[in-house]
Amino acid sequence: MTQKAEQINGETFLANVLQYSRNNHYNHINVSVRLNRNPAYTRQVxxxxxxxxxxxxxxxxxxxxxxxxxxxxxxxxxxxxxxENMFANSEKQISWSTDLLARHEQTFGYRQIRERDQYNNLEFEILL
Known part of the structure; x- marks a missing residue:
């Protein structure tokens, strides 16, 4: 019997990926949610x-x-x-504050690459 994997903590994951990308000089974080059409199973990845x-x-x-x-x-x-907060305040960048980051605040841009389609695929980019 298989166990369902646990949810990742959103704030911890975002802080870790932002810190890792800053430490290693990455300036684009691309997040893609796509339907995996493996014949054995169908799931989004x-x-x-x-x-x-x-x-x-x-x-x-x-x-x-x-x-x-x-x-x-x-x-x-x-x-x-x-x-949504960024668009509601008519800002061009997102400012996120948390104690999980070494600097406690991170400002980054957001760019939508693909809106949700019929298969619920989604793709966006975080610009540092």
């Missing part, structure tokens, strides 16, 4: 990819994490809440 575009540190792109999207609903809800 969330992929978090880090991208660095830099003359000083070089260009790089790597997969940070891949998990079932059912386990990432708290993270996606946190991003959605931050995005």
């Amino acid at each position: 969330m992929n978090v990819t880090l991208k660095r575009i830099s003359k000083k540190y070089g260009n790089d792109e790597r997969l940070y994490m891949s998990i079932p999207s059912d386990n990432a609903t708290k993270f996606l809800a946190l991003i959605n809440r931050l995005k």
Whole structure:
């Protein structure tokens, strides 16, 4: 009998990915929720990819994490809440304060790449 995996904590995960990307000089965090059409099972998977575009540190792109999207609903809800606050205040960037970050506050941009479609696919980018 299989156990359902636990939900990831949205605030902790966002703080960890922001801190990791800052420490390793990544400036784009791409989050993609897509339908995995494996014949054995059909489920949605969330992929978090880090991208660095830099003359000083070089260009790089790597997969940070891949998990079932059912386990990432708290993270996606946190991003959605931050995005809605940004649009409600007519701001161009999101400012997020938490004690989990080394600097206690992070400002980042948000760019929607793909809206939810008929398969509930979603893709957005966090710009540091």
